[in-house]
Amino acid sequence: MEQNSDTERNQIRDICADHIDQQAPLLPILHAIQSRLGYVPDIAIGEVADALNQTHAEIFGVLTFYHDFRRQPPGRHQLKVCRAEACQAVGGRAVWSAAASAADNGSGVDVEAVYCLGNCACAPSIQLDGHTIGRVTPDRVSNIVTGANQTRAPS
Ligand code: FES
The missing domain is CATH 3.40.30.10 (Glutaredoxin)
Structure with a gap:
């Protein structure tokens, strides 16, 4: 489990790095995370907040505002x-x-x-x-x- 979250954390960091130079990168980053992992895990909130120099509350607010973002791994x-x-x-x-x-x-x-x-x-x-x-x-x-x-x- 720990290894999975380390892998996810590294993938999230890579995604943030890929999008950091975009204008308004938050939504593209969240979409890319969901596309890669199938959902946006809780660890993404802190990683994205750090990458964008925003608060956890700001990231959480956007993540939960859009119903398209899934916060749990998808079913089969x-x-x-x-x-x-x-x-x-x-x-x-x-x-x-x-x-x-x-x-x-x-x-x-x-x-x-x-x-x-x-x-x-x-x-x-x-x-x-x-x-x-x-x-x-x-x-x-x-x-x-x-x-x-x-x-x-x-x-
Ligand atoms: S209203 Fe249900 S398929 Fe169009």
Whole structure:
């Protein structure tokens, strides 16, 4: 574990060094960290603050303001559930609840609300690891989460 955090710390330092000369480098640095590590670990706050000569609170504030930044390592699978109007009108709320409930049990599936997957004609819609699935029901989404839990992440 210590070795992992040392490796991450070195990667974060490299990323900071690569971006330090940019104008307004904070967001590019945070995006690069997430791109490299899959998330922005807590150790990044101090490293980035030191590199940019800013406070930890300033870095934390930006990091937590943008919901796109993930602060925990990602699950093995990413499930996006549409919560926009067309899906909500045909049962999307129940699909969301079923997905969140199924994923809550250590499933290795991260569930994220999104607002239109461009599949409104087949609502309610979800997307698992980039694969869009339409006309889902609460039972079907529960089965999809359970099934994903039993498979490896796509490479
Ligand atoms: S509103 Fe759900 S896919 Fe468009």
